[in-house]
Amino acid sequence: xxxxxxxxxxxxxxxxxxxxxxxxxxxxxxxxxxxxxxxxxxxxxxxxxxxxxxxxxxxxxxxxxxxxxxxxxxxxxxxxxxxxxxxxxxxxxxxxxxxxxxxxxxxxxxxxxxxxxxxxxxxxxxxxxxxxxxxxxxxxxxxxxxxxxxxxxxxxxxxxxxxxxxxxxxxxxxxxxxxxxxxxxxxxxxxxxxxxxxxxxxxxxxxxxxxxx
Ligand code: SAM
Numbered sequence: 001x002x003x004x005x006x007x008x009x010x011x012x013x014x015x016x017x018x019x020x021x022x023x024x025x026x027x028x029x030x031x032x033x034x035x036x037x038x039x040x041x042x043x044x045x046x047x048x049x050x051x052x053x054x055x056x057x058x059x060x061x062x063x064x065x066x067x068x069x070x071x072x073x074x075x076x077x078x079x080x081x082x083x084x085x086x087x088x089x090x091x092x093x094x095x096x097x098x099x100x101x102x103x104x105x106x107x108x109x110x111x112x113x114x115x116x117x118x119x120x121x122x123x124x125x126x127x128x129x130x131x132x133x134x135x136x137x138x139x140x141x142x143x144x145x146x147x148x149x150x151x152x153x154x155x156x157x158x159x160x161x162x163x164x165x166x167x168x169x170x171x172x173x174x175x176x177x178x179x180x181x182x183x184x185x186x187x188x189x190x191x192x193x194x195x196x197x198x199x200x201x202x203x204x205x206x207x208x209x210x211x212x213x
Contacts, residue, residue: 002071009076013094019082020075020092024103031108035064036088040110043068045097045130046117050078052192056113057090059190063110068093068100097130101138109142114151116194119158131162136169140211148174151207154198159205166209175208 013020021027021034032038040063044053047067057065067082067090069075075094082092095103117130126132131151139149149171153159163176177183181199185206195204 003073003077006073006076009073012076012079013072016079016083019090020079020094022094024093024095024099028103029105029108031066031104032064034066034091037064039064039089041066041108042111042113043100043104043109044113044115045100046070046114047078047092048074048116049193050075050081050092051196052113052115052190053078053090053092054081054085054087055190057087058085061087061089064089064091066091066093068095068097070094070096098135098138101141104142106141107144110144110147112139112143112147112149114149115192116153116155116198117151117158119153119155121157126161129158129161131158131165133165133169136165136171143211145212146210148208148210151209152180152192152195153205154194154202156205159207162207166207169211171209171211172213173207173209175206177204177206179203180206 043066045068047069053067114130120128
């Protein structure tokens with residue numbers, strides 16, 4: 001998803017630093033200070049326009065949420081939702097998710113969500129996929145030992161790649177759904193923007209996997 005540059009984005013981000021971090025490396029080991037309460041931290045990498053992370057934060061006040069997004073204009077749109085919601089357990093981070101292990105401490109994070117990540121279908125771009133082994137190395141470092149990676153996609157190719165990569169990495173599968181929307185796992189499902197757009201066009205795939213049993 002590429003979004004055209006919005007001239008208001010810079011100023012809006014600057015004016016709402018209460019809700020967004022633009023210097024994540026300065027918060028390593030101190031993320032709890034961004035929130036009202038010290039409680040488990042769940043992150044979404046590639047948060048897009050923020051629908052999922054805002055709904056999750058409303059639904060789970062017992063968890064602190066961080067939405068990470070690389071594109072400035074996209075995160076500025078998410079920021080509008082976050083400012084309006086004004087929740088004590090929700091923050092955004094404008095940065096590249098490839099650096100998560102440089103700005104989160106070891107085992108600081110309780111869940112990694114990857115929703116409708118860019119598929120990067122060309123083999124030469126495989127390293128950019130958020131489920132590639134290099135990303136898994138980072139997730140393993142920042143996640144608590146009993147914490148999951150939760151992944152949803154409508155892209156069959158990315159789903160198959162991710163199943164194989166997780167398996168080769170030695171991860172354990174807790175859930176593998178080939179059709180989430182027609183499954184028993186819909187009860188607590190929180191929809192993302194992409195999910196809303198694409199679930200009528202074909203199946204949604206979901207994986208919940210752990211690094212340790
Ligand atoms: N998760 C949202 C949803 O399900 O509606 C957005 C999905 S969109 C296809 C993927 C998003 O991931 C884009 O906004 C893109 O900018 C972001 N993204 C891709 N690579 C990223 C990275 N390395 N770090 C942070 N965000 C990334």
